[in-house]
Amino acid sequence: MIGDARNEQEAERERRLRELTDDGEIISAEEYKRRSRRSFLSFGALGVAGYVGFNVLQNQEENENIPRALRWGLERNDDLWSALERDGATARTFDISDREDIRVNGTIGLESELAENLSVSMRVEGEEYASVPAVAARDLESHDMVWEHKCVEGWANIVHWTGATFSDFLAEYGPEDDDWNYVSMRTPDEEYYVGLDRYTSFHDQTLLAWAWNGQDLTPERGAPLRLVTPFKYGIKQLKRIGIIEFTNTRPTDYWYERGYDWHAGF
């Protein structure tokens, strides 16, 4: 009895599988030959087209060190993610005890001698309207934030920053006219420069920092004042801020010119 029920079940399953599988159209061998010739020709043509297309893409004229089509795609990615940026998005934070060492990954823009009592030149579309001593940031409300600093190379470390929010700094020292979409930040020698969008500029986790892991910044880490934010890769987090310029033209960016995407953000 039990055996019968089992066999019946198996037979039923077999029948279901057959029914499911056996819905394909049946054609004669001759017709198959005709259709398969056509299929293989299309298949081959598409394969060749793909191969040629890839080579054309790789050798295409470049826009800021990236083949033009790929640059176009990166810009569309930027549009998409900029449109999706929402207020209240917060990067993950950590406990101060989780903080790690971090490697000094670049010294471009830091090679000239660090001036004592460096002041930040504040500009609107190229015109300086104020010069703010870097130490003035320390008079603003101080925040301690611990997040994962991410490098475009793939590594990431949990880092503890101390600084003032850029939005507090803007409230105090920003231009009178709030009509700007971008910020360009540059080192005093203008060897290294980054462009920042408005969203990131006003984000609560975007700081002008003067201390790292509890210690004042050293010159190679960006003293006296540097930009840090968990919403951009390290390549955007300018060390040794010398110039802050507000503009409506998207400013260029050191690594953008070398083939990376402008947004470079999370």
Add this chain to the structure above:
Amino acid sequence: MSTTADDVRADDGAGEGADEVPLVAQKKHSLALRWMHWVNFPVLMVMMYSGMRIYWSDLREPYALGIGGWQIFEFWPDSVNSGLELERKLAKGIAFHLNFGWFFVINGIAYMFFLARKGEWRHIVPDVQAIKDSRKTVAHDLHLSKDKPVQGKYNPAQQITYTLVIVMAALLVFSGFAIYKPGQLSWLEAAFGGYDYARFVHFSMTILLMLFFLTHVLQVVRAGWGNFASMVTGYRLDRADSAEVAPASAFGPHGLDDIDGLDDAGADSHSDVVADERTHAGEGSAS
């Protein structure tokens, strides 16, 4: 004409010779499925290549394959790095990766719709019996047993593998987005247990898919030309009485019964079928 046993057999066999069973082809893979299948190949090649270029740019703590404390090799050996020109190509690696990734995502979404709407998932997701039977498939494929379990479009081992591949591809995409946008998608980063784990998942799934790819190619070579061609043409050519073409032929309501019936009626009506198909094909090629 006197009817002999031989005549009867000849009639049964399409009238083209005493022992010959006619070849017919049955549709196995729809055009949509074939497109989605083959798009994966170049897209994943570009994704893996550009991904390796990205991975190369920080090799201080490389992923490695090992058992216990014993390391077999690090990813990737120098010969691979220089052979594939992975060195110092980070910007281009990223540019290719973040452009071509969308093709994989779009293809994946299309495939999900396909699985759901056309009921294709029923061919792929194994039932309990198939999971039990998968052992038999492996034993059969390794020539350890002649016992071949009952199957539908795919055998139990294929069903399990393909289901896992879909899950792996989904993990690959989601971990990719967790790495790509851990700010706006911080919940996704958290779902993977953090950035480092998301990267590890992303890398591991890639390696597993590479292994699947090698196995897949090996199995296709084993299965033979007809199996490969079916993924290009959509049809599987086989003897009319073969279970490979139409498993339901001996039992089912349609399947080969139709053809058998036509064959029984004689060679003339058989050529009618061909003529019909010709007209059908003619519509396509004439336009």
